[in-house]
Amino acid sequence: MPKDNHTFAQNLQHVVGYFPSVVQAAGKLGINRQQLTKYLSGTSTPSLATLRTIASYFGVEPDDMFLPPRDFKKRWSPPAKVEGLPPQLEGTVQDILYHMHRTHGDMDEICGFYHAYINLLTHPNKIGRAYTVIQRHGDFTAVKTIMFASPYGAENKPRRPIKINGIALYLGERIYILDAQNVGQPNARIQSIALYPSSFPQADYLTGLLMTTNNARNRPIYSTPIVFQRLNADRIRKDDIRACGVFFRDSGNVAPDILELLNSVQR
Numbered sequence: 001m002p003k004d005n006h007t008f009a010q011n012l013q014h015v016v017g018y019f020p021s022v023v024q025a026a027g028k029l030g031i032n033r034q035q036l037t038k039y040l041s042g043t044s045t046p047s048l049a050t051l052r053t054i055a056s057y058f059g060v061e062p063d064d065m066f067l068p069p070r071d072f073k074k075r076w077s078p079p080a081k082v083e084g085l086p087p088q089l090e091g092t093v094q095d096i097l098y099h100m101h102r103t104h105g106d107m108d109e110i111c112g113f114y115h116a117y118i119n120l121l122t123h124p125n126k127i128g129r130a131y132t133v134i135q136r137h138g139d140f141t142a143v144k145t146i147m148f149a150s151p152y153g154a155e156n157k158p159r160r161p162i163k164i165n166g167i168a169l170y171l172g173e174r175i176y177i178l179d180a181q182n183v184g185q186p187n188a189r190i191q192s193i194a195l196y197p198s199s200f201p202q203a204d205y206l207t208g209l210l211m212t213t214n215n216a217r218n219r220p221i222y223s224t225p226i227v228f229q230r231l232n233a234d235r236i237r238k239d240d241i242r243a244c245g246v247f248f249r250d251s252g253n254v255a256p257d258i259l260e261l262l263n264s265v266q267r
Contacts, residue, residue, distance in 0.1 A: 004066055005042040005043070005044070005045050006042050007066055007067070007068065007069065008039070008042070008045060008065050008066055009039065009040055009041060009042035010069045011064075011065050011066070011067065011069060011072045011076075012039055012040055012054070012065065013040055014069065014072065014073065014076075015058050015076060016036075016040065018078050018079070022036060022037060022040070028057065029053065029054060029057055030053065031050065031053075031054075048062070051065065057102065058076060058102065059076070059101065059102040059103070059104075059105065060075060060076055064076070077101075078101075079094075079097050079098045079100070079101030079102075079139060080097050080100075080101070080138075080139055080140075081094065081097070082094070082097065096169070097139070099169070099171065100139045100140060100141075100169060101139045103169075103170045103171075104136060104138070104139050104140075104141070106170045107134075107136055107141040107168060107170055107175075108136060109197075110134055110168075110175060110197060110206065111134050111135055111136050111141070112133075112134060112230055112231070112233075113131075113132075113133055113230070113231040113233045113234075113235075113236065113237075113240065114131075114132040114133075114134065114206075114228040114229060114230055114231060115129050115130070115131060115132070115228075115229045115231060115240070115243070115244070116129070116130045116131075116132045116145065116226060116227070116228050116229075117129055117130075117226065117227045117228075117229070117254065117258050117262060118130075118210060118224050118225070118226050118227075118262075119224050119225060119262055120246065121220075121222050121224065123246070125248060125249055125250075126246050126247060126248055126249065127246070127247050127248075127249055127254045127258075127259070127262070128147065128245075128246050128247075129147075129243065129244045129245060129246075129247065129253075129254070130145050130146065130147035130244055131145065131146045131147070131240055131241045131243075131244050132144070132145045132146075132228065133145075133236065134168060140167060141167065141168040141169070142165070142166070142167060142168075143165070143166040143167060143168050143177050143179060144163070144164070144165055144166075145163070145164040145165075145166070145179065146161050146162070146163055146164075146241055146244065147161070147162045147164070147244060148160075148161060148162065148244050148245045148246070149162070149245075149246060150245055150246060151245035151246060151247060151253070152242045152243065152244075152245060154245070159245075162181070164179045164180070164181045164191070165179060165180065166178055166179020166180065166191070167179070170197075173197070174194055174195065174196065174197075174208075175194070175195040175196075175197050175206070175208075176192070176193065176194055176195075177191075177192070177193040177195070178190065178191070178192055178193075179191050179193075189212055189213050190212070191210060191211070191212040192210070192211045192212070193208055193209070193210045193211075193226060194208045194209050195207065195208035195226075195228065196208050204229065204230050205227055205228065205229055205230070205261060206227070206228040206230075207225070207226070207227050207228075207261055207264075208225075208226055209223050209224070209225060209226065210223065210224055210225075210226040211223040225261075225262045225263075225264075227258055227261045227262055229258065
């Protein structure tokens with residue numbers, strides 16, 4: 001392990017400086033405040049295990065903590081901040097933003113183009129297929145979905161797309177997607193999706209559960225299995241969007257392995 005305490009201390013001061021206090025930083029890192037103060041002053045260097053804990057929290061490698069400060073600042077960028085929040089919310093929101101900052105690399109593995117499949121609450125014999133793009137923008141991972149209420153060519157007029165925007169977060173070995181539809185309108189709703197990522201990067205499928213409300217008059221809350229099928233594409237393709245819509249289970253438009261996955265996901 002490098003023994004340049006001064007360089008390590010400078011880099012640690014840089015990252016810890018984004019916390020409101022050393023006390024809070026010590027709590028988040030799980031380190032005694034007095035010990036953290038010694039690291040910050042350069043009078044002590046952490047053990048390899050503690051160094052790994054510190055580096056992991058800030059999303060860098062242990063050796064990065066000993067880079068020249070100018071190079072370290074290129075390697076580590078501060079997380080986003082939201083100003084003006086009530087004290088009761090500020091800590092929670094900043095924790096989420098910081099977690100997104102630390103785990104944005106994990107989200108790279110799921111970024112791509114997908115067809116998303118769900119069972120329809122109002123029509124149990126039908127399956128909905130939507131088009132979803134997952135892309136990372138800095139610390140944030142955006143999720144954009146387009147869906148249709150009918151299959152392509154079923155109507156004599158152009159289909160009206162339903163567009164949904166959301167954000168994804170990797171937390172506790174799960175991928176959470178929160179998106180909103182028709183905000184400010186009487187039929188507004190928020191959807192929450194929890195996905196179980198495969199242990200294999202770039203896997204063909206992501207499976208999980210979607211929870212939302214139906215747009216019927218009584219707006220029941222329900223959950224349903226959801227399957228994301230990764231498309232072999234490196235850009236948005238019109239044919240992939242046209243393939244979306246609502247289909248009968250036995251129509252042959254939905255592959256048997258998709259139907260099997262929809263039936264196997266536990267509610």
